[in-house]
Amino acid sequence: MTRVLIVVVIVALTIYCIVELAQSHTYRVRKMPKWLWAFTVICLPVIGPLAWLMWGRPTGEDPRRLPRDQGPDGDEDFLRGLRP
Incomplete structure (x- = not known):
């Protein structure tokens, strides 16, 4: 029974x-x-x-995606320059 279980798991x-x-x-x-990977x-x-x-699965990040540009409200230096 143990051998069958091992084969089923594999x-x-x-x-x-x-x-x-x-x-x-x-x-x-x-x-x-x-x-x-399919062959392996x-x-x-x-x-x-x-x-x-362990080594082949895709991660949550997309390597082709470039960092998105933020609007001016996301830039702290820009916001500090607006305050009087």
Whole structure:
């Protein structure tokens, strides 16, 4: 029974990682290209999914996004210059 449970956990983890990888945007995947992550997750049963979860998953930040410009009300120096 323990062996079956271990196999089920490994298969579930692999399926979860494949679905998450398929849904992630190509430019947000870290460390390796998306196709190489898919190959790693599928071909290396335990190591691949764990590596994806630790090093490949997209973070909450978007690397292509530039910092947004703030309006003049967000600049403290500008506001100090307006006060008499």
